[in-house]
Amino acid sequence: MAAFQLCAASWSGMRAARGCAEHIGCLSAVAGCECVRGCRQRVRGRTAFARSWRPLMRQTRAQTGKGFAENQKTPVKMMVAVNEGTNSGASTDSAAAGQMLGSVSLxxxxCAKNTVDAEVMLGDLQRNGVRIVGEDEESDVVIVNTCAFIEDAKTTSIEAILHAVGRKTGSVRGVLVTGCLAQRYASDLADELPEVDAVVGFENYSQVPELVLKILRKAPQGKASRVAVGGANVPFRPEWERWRLTPRHTAYLRAAEGCSHACSFCIIPSFRGLFRSKPWDSVLDEARRLAASGVVELNLIAEDTNQYGMDWGPKDPRRLHDLLYELAKIPGIRWIRLLYCYPSYFSDELIAAIRDIPEVVKYVDIPLQHMSDRVLRAMNRPPLDHTLKILNRIRDEIPxxxxxxxxxxxxxxxTKEDHEILKQALREFRFRRAGIFSYSVEEGTPxxxxxxxxVDPDVKESRCDELIxxxxxxxxxxxxxxxxxxxDVLIDRHQDGYAxxxxxxxxxxxxSMVYVVQLVDPGTMVRVKIVGTHAFDLIGEVL
Structure with a gap:
């Protein structure tokens, strides 16, 4: 285990020349100083959307015409596609009888939280008699469920909206915009894109069927009804009646919503709201229904998954480790995976649950963001010593x-020294899986x-390339x-002659993925011998 141990002292020489915290500017004490409170006051209200995103939309229009030509390529390969047979919700009489009123593609x-939102919307539509089709198929209405996390995500979302709007010259009769971009920039989107029929925020997702049906029935939306965006702290609603976009055997299970942290680079709390745990019975009921529909893998998600239950206080002592034990009792569930865990709340009980429960895979997603104390302070993230103690405890208990x-x-x-600290941390700790991103300016953040x-863009990209x-x-x-x-390998799909x-x-x-020589059915868990690799992916044969 000694090889895995990390301590702040091992990098003390590199940190000796880091300079005082003041050099990072007013973010050095982002959690409390008056300077930061003033910064936050200055960035409230209307942000720089008009400066940055209206030019993007106008530039895209200038390059492509009012809409997109028929041969215009889809902006990107989207994250998921509708899979037949994955609807885990109940149908209305009209839908069950095949009396579909029209079709919707999404x-x-x-992120995975956005995927769950999309699945719930599609389930609502299906129960209201609307036929769900794949995003590449002809449809009457297109819903673009957007992301606004970083600049590239916003650009992709804008391009996807324009692509959908361009399809209104053909079979598409209406376009709805939902997701984080809609929640954050609703009025701007509606003003700049009059071709969009409705911009819908989180609190108003239940209105999506009504809006779609109006389009299908050719009822005018009217200016007042084009924007439907409420607050960020949206009450929980049942999420098991959804048209799932994931393969039938795997599902995301939302344990909480919102975030109460104040990372200086992140805008999510402003439009997702403060952290709030999903009711205990709701989580378990949804998990049981998912298992009954064929799910064998549950991926727990939230903005801060391992804080589950902590907002309830002493009146309800149940926490994430208790939830894991209950989820593991559900018949049919083989794998339970923890995603989006903030590096602050790993109790001994939680680590023991991950270690001892066979159904909980020995995998934890913990976004760390940096390994230089100076940068972590500027990010308003937990101090390095605290994080290293947690990582070492986890590895000691679960080698x-x-x-x-x-x-x-x-x-x-x-600085260059901060970058070198991060490089050394990568080499020493050897995370099995990691995503590395260049910093993206997020309007409205300190x-x-x-x-x-x-940091100079060329330097930033060069540093990112080194880390990658x-x-x-x-x-x-x-x-x-x-x-x-x-x-053990869980088969997701068939591709190019492989499972x-x-x-x-x-x-x-x-x-990463495993390419299995035999064409085993998706949803099957098989024992595989690994016979080769292709970069990060594995090649195997069924035993």
């Missing part, structure tokens, strides 16, 4: 744990005000270490 962008994380390169004020400290190269070597080495081993699946090391969509 472009799903963004074969797969830790997944994310890092941000080029945060404002990041970090966005530090223009004088922005290091992580690629680590993941390729880990893949090679699996050759000759026998592993493609995942080991417990890998979450859906974001991690």
């Amino acid at each position: 472009v799903a962008l963004g 074969d744990i797969t830790l997944r994380t994310t890092f941000i390169s080029g945060f404002p004020g990041e 970090a966005a005000l530090l223009e004088d400290l922005f 190269s290091i992580q690629q070597e680590i993941e390729e080495d880990f893949a090679k270490q699996q050759v000759g081993k026998e592993l 493609v699946g995942r080991t417990r090391f890998d979450a859906p969509e974001i991690d």
